[in-house]
Amino acid sequence: MKKILKLQVNGEEFEVLTETHKTLLEVLREDLGLTGTKRGCDLGTCGACTVLIEGKPYLSCLTLAIDVQRKKIITIEGLSEQGKPHPLQKAFVEKGAIQCGFCTPGMILTAKAFLDQHPHPQEGEVKRAISGNLCRCTGYVKIVEAILSTIE
């Protein structure tokens, strides 16, 4: 069954006519063309599809779009402010924390939500925070380094 969903993504309001069983991941990628959010498993096991809903990290492949109407959704495309990259984005680039980049959007958003809650974490806490986000390329070393480097 199709329905009009009202979604607020990256500060913009959208009305999407779509099937009610669609996940947020599908709606973002297929209806809104926001392909920065990645599908690595579609089963809630890799973290690649992480987005922020009201500032908290959610796996968009396990979230129904219909359930998050009128909530503030941030995807990787919406993390920069007025074209200025978020410090985490800059750190990931400069520290070499990105290889294939498929895990990157989810990783950065998870890190952002975590740092918002824990501005001065220990290394171990950072590792725990991103342990639901898999990366096959980097061995996580430079990812952890990049995240820690943004803490003043």
Place this chain on the structure above:
Amino acid sequence: MNRLDVVGKREPMLDAWDKAMGRARFTDDLTLPGMLYGKILRSPLAHAKILHVDLSKAKKVAGVKGAISGKDIPKKKYGIVPMAKDEYALAIEKVRYIGDEVAAVVATTWEAAEEAISKIRVDFEELPAVFDPIEAMKPGAPIIHEEVPNNVSAKIHKEFGNVEKAFGESDFLFEDTFETQAVNHAPLEPHAALAIVDPYGKVTLWASTQIPFFLRRNLATALDIPESKVRVIKPKVGGGFGQKIDQYAKDFCAAFFAAKTGKPVKFVYEREEVFTCTRQRHPMHIQLKTGMKKDGTIWSQQFKVIADGGAYNSTAPLMITLACFFIMLPYRLENLLFEGYHVYTNKPVGGAMRGHGIPQVRFAVETQLDRISEKMEIDPLDLRLKNAFQAGEPHPAKLLVQSCGFSDTLRKAAEEIGWKEKRGKLPFGRGVGLAGASFPSGVSNMSHISSGAIVKIERDGSITLLTGAADIGQGAETVISQIAAEELGVPLEDIRITAADTEITPLDPGTFGSGVTLRAGNAAKMAACSAKEKLLEAVAEKMEARSEDLEAKNRRIYVKGSPERGMSFQEAIKYYQYSDRPMPIIGRGSYSPPAKEPTTLLKENGNFSPAYSFMTQAAEVEVDTRTGKVKVLKMVASHDCGRAINPMLVEGQLEGSVVGGMGQALYEDVMTEKGQVLNPSFLDYGLPTAMEIPSIISVEVETDDPEGPFGAKESGEGTQLAPAPAIINAIYDAIGVRFHSLPVTPEKVLKALHEKKK
């Protein structure tokens, strides 16, 4: 060598910003108007005849635009190694493993495609299946491919020196057997393909592939059309590690349906399909016998490996060759006899994976060396140093090793892990271990392993580099651009690169065998040099100098040694045009690794690779004797990669590779029962997470290889050869138990500790 400005710099990847901002486009991020979505029906049986496939109900599902089975496609086998082609895009007559492709559909939505798949009826006649390679080799075992009656689809058998005699001359003999498990590459991006076909039958395919040009060839074969009718474009690829070397049903089906329907067609694999129906590291049974001289010389080795290939060949002949030949490096070894068998079973298919057949072998050799050193009371480090191969030494198999930093990697790894203070001296439960390895920098034995590059200097002085090389996240485009920039004497940001489009960019074999930097890097260097020479000629005329006396650096062209006597790059371009020379300036490079005696190594010997990298891994572990859990505290990756073109990217390669090797040592295992994969998800598989990572120290041992561009060699793959044995050796140091099968799970540790107490 001159001071280098761009090569050797820690530069972020050229596409890192796109990836960080969510702008990078991977295959599944592409959509085209009117696109159809495809799904594949896979075999639920491990071995069966296909009697009949009924597509009629599937075709009636609303939105379905096409359905096919093996009967509908050209009966053309393909495969990545020409001599080992054994696959059809969809099974014809027979399925050989659970997951084999039986039929495919396309529809206007994923849901419709999925529904249609569920409506296909297949009548199978189940056949006896075989799941163990040793069983599969026995007479009377079920035959999986009719043309291979004993299921051995590739074998190698060679002797160097005289092994029997050398065993007689040995003072000590050691014999062990080893077993390794199936490991999935698990790239984060699932395999995808998108195809369109124009009215003249020309196919364009965007695919998550490591080897666009081979894919073009294979796809043309499978579709039974000329290669000139296929164009392959590689968008961003979310990791490959060898798994994206092969052509898959998704590539063929996307192209086939696009031709049939006239619409764009997309196929994307589910994670479960990635785990079960793509490729995996070959499980191996290994027997190893070593004869040692009293003084610690490795005098003789006999080696037998049986690799479980699963249902198809993929890279079988190459894999088994690598496994056997790289038992001979990084040590001096004059007497060696090896036998390798690649055996079909009714299981998921083995293929190239980071290290390609060698990690399993290194696990055997390096852990046995530890046992030997204990028995002979020689420090494992000293034993390795004593036998370490050196540059320029004659090699029994005629491998030509022109640069070799192996001994240095051993010393530095030992120093960094604290070998002297820790080995054998840590409290029970803690230990250190090390292991060594060597890897080729690409293959030099087949004529089609050539790379091309084109450098264009435009009227405004901007520079475009075309390369066929396939960046799959390792940073190939960045490294190749750095090489071209260095050669042209301009900063990296002056180079724009276009890569991996078979219609536009020159031929390149793609990303495999760790040859990209050396091959494509050399081609780019040649192209840049030839463009530069044209420019230098013009400047020489203007300055009344000889062009050999000029050099290009820092966006200037000047007389060597006197930067003030010259002109800027821009002025040079201007002069070039004013002197009525035709624009644009185009430099070309075609590079093929030197091969004096082209060989596949299967039969003859000869130099296999233009250069060899060397590495040592050292590990410190802690074993929880209550739970059996092994925690890796520290890993040192000491790597001779020639000259590091981009040290930050090299470090990234080492770190990722080490963690992959650690996964293989301790966690990862594609478990099957009667051919059924039991754990085809990230949840059950055991990919290392950030929680498991140790502190990782990368130590680059620089050598200057004469064949590599600016002296560079392989860096990303060899590192995965030795982490597992280093960790296993460290576990022995910690608890005094030797493990002969991977992965070393907590259950195995507890059981071993329990038995040890008895």
